[in-house]
Amino acid sequence: MLSTEMNDRLARVGPGTPGGELMRRYWIPFMPAGMLNEDPVQKVRLLGEDLTCYKDRSGDxxxxxxxxxxxxxxxxxxxxDEHGLRCxxxxxxxxxxGVCVEAPLEARTDMFADRLKLDAYPVKEMGGLLFAYMGPSPAPLLPPWDLFVWPNSVRQIGYVTLEANWLQCxxxxxxxxxxxxxxxxxxxYALEKMDDQDRLANMSDSFMKQGVGIKDLYANETEYGMEKGVIFSKELGAESDHTSRHSTVIFPFYTEQNAAGAPWSEFQIRVPIDDYHTYHISYNCYAAPPGVEAPKQDVIPYYEVPMWDEQGRPILDAILNQDFIGWWAQGPLTDRSQENLGRTDIPVVFLRRQIDEQIQIVEDGGDPMNFFRDPATMPEILYGGGGPAEAWQNPEWASKDLGLSRNTRLQYHKGGAEWESDRFGPAVPLVAELHRRIEEVQASTKS
Ligand code: FES
Ligand SMILES: [Fe+2]
Incomplete structure (x- = not known):
């Protein structure tokens, strides 16, 4: 449970709010860069501010x-215009x-030219996304998080606007x-309601099985965020005593599933539009292992992840869509003074404390976590989870059992995409082609 004051402190993002000031210390991805090729002027709402993003005729x-x-x-x-945007x-x-440099119908613009200036923020591009920095100068470095820059991969960018505060996500x-x-x-339940007998017959029970034998949860701070997972006990019914590490948290708003170099990996980026809306980016990177060439892409394609079916009901037969509904169903800005937490919420509490601490650092005039200034110490690739997907980078990967046959995320060429929200994306045929090539190499190595 949180007090209403603490809830507001952590969740709200408008100008001048504690959480908003923290957010203004980061480069924030706000749009696939390819969208400006479709229409060079786009509406953007970010951290409670209404903005216009444009590409002028010189390409800036x-x-x-x-x-x-x-x-x-x-x-x-x-x-x-050649340089800038005209009303x-x-x-x-x-x-x-943001400076008004010309008012063509006015005989004298010297009267006001100096004082007419809109808010304006620097923009950078990385990995097919545009990032804005809305904080005090000088801007920090744009961190090359691994999935944005990993070579020899297929990528696609999914986005959706959710009516839910970013912290819920x-x-x-x-x-x-x-x-x-x-x-x-x-x-x-969703497949039963759809009477989808095919998928019901093929559905893995791996998620449901994770509900048996939970002893405790853990959460630890890492260099770039936090790690957390579930501790299972044989005594309580699990198959063995073991610990299962969950996805990586990169502070402040990234989640990383798998790591760069894996045939399937994803950033889920919770971009705060305002206090009640999130621009959610699912950034997929499907890397080729050593010895396999990924199909080429000139522009990283993008798509809006559909949330509702033709009847206006939530789409529930895809994993990330289920998460969307979970966050949205908590309400636009959930009232945490009314919640009742259990032991399975231990990492949630850790995450909130971490945000509070980082807000405090900003309030004290310091640089928060993942605010990078020194180009000399910035590596070419920054691994949110500590390193690349090791097993897949091993030159011997093809001869090892890495779960190729049982993990649907490596089987897009055999319909594996049908369980995932990225099945709606334009790059899926290329990913299927990549997975086919991976399987071919593995088959020839084993024969
Ligand atoms: S309203 Fe924009 S130039 Fe007049
Ligand atoms: Fe989930």
Missing amino acids: IGLIGNRCMHRAVDLKWGIP PYHGWLYDAA QENTGDPSHGVWLHGYLFK
Whole structure:
């Protein structure tokens, strides 16, 4: 349980709020870069601010306030100029620093040119995503988190706008036991309601089995975030005494499933639009192991992950969609003063404390976790979980049993994608081709 004050401190993200000030210390991914090729002027809402992102005719990208300073026209309808964006109404021109540099119908602009400046934020591109920095200067380095930069891979970017505060989404990563019900029993229930006998017959019981023999949960701070998992006990019914590590948390809003170099890996990025909405990015990287060449992509493709079916009911027969519904169903900004936590929430409590501590560091004038300044100490690839997916980088991978036959995430060429939300994405045929090549190498090594 949290007090209402603490709930607001951690969850709210508008300008001047404690959580919002923390968020303003990070480069925040806000859009697939490819979207500007489709329409060079896009509406963006980030940390409670309405903005316009544009690519001008010289190819430079700007992110500026959305209301023209003349008479408040929404610059989403603006015209890209050689350098900057023009308001469609009377042609006032704004550069990437937000400065109004021209008012073509005015005889004298020297009267106001100096003081007319919209909010403006620097933008960088990495891994097919655009990132904005909305905090104090100088901006930190843009960290090359592994999935954004790992070579020889297929990628795709899924996005969805959720009516749910970002922290609800991120707390899901501090919750390693939810899969039993949300991805196990709920999945089964959804397939029953759809009368999908095929998938019911093929459904793995691995999620549901994780509900048996839970003794405790653990959570520890790591260099870039936290690690957590479930401790199982044979005495309580588990197959053996063992510990199962859950996905990686990269502070403040990333979750990493698997690691770079694995045939399937994913960043789930919980981008705060405002206090009540999250722009959720599922960033998939399907890496080729040594000796296999991934199909080429010129632009990283993107897609909106569908959330509702034709009847307006939530789509529940895909894993990430089940998470979406879990977060959304907690309400736009969940009231944590009313919750009742159990032992399975230990990592959630850890995650909240970590956010509170990092907010405090910012309040005290310091640099929070994952704020990088020194290019000399920045590696080419930053591994959120500590390193690449080792087993798959072993040159001998093809002769080892790495679960190729039983893990649906390596079987997209045989319909494995049908369990996942990334099945809606445009790169799935390429991923299927990659998985086919992987299987071919493995088969030839074993024969
Ligand atoms: S309203 Fe934008 S130029 Fe007039
Ligand atoms: Fe989940």
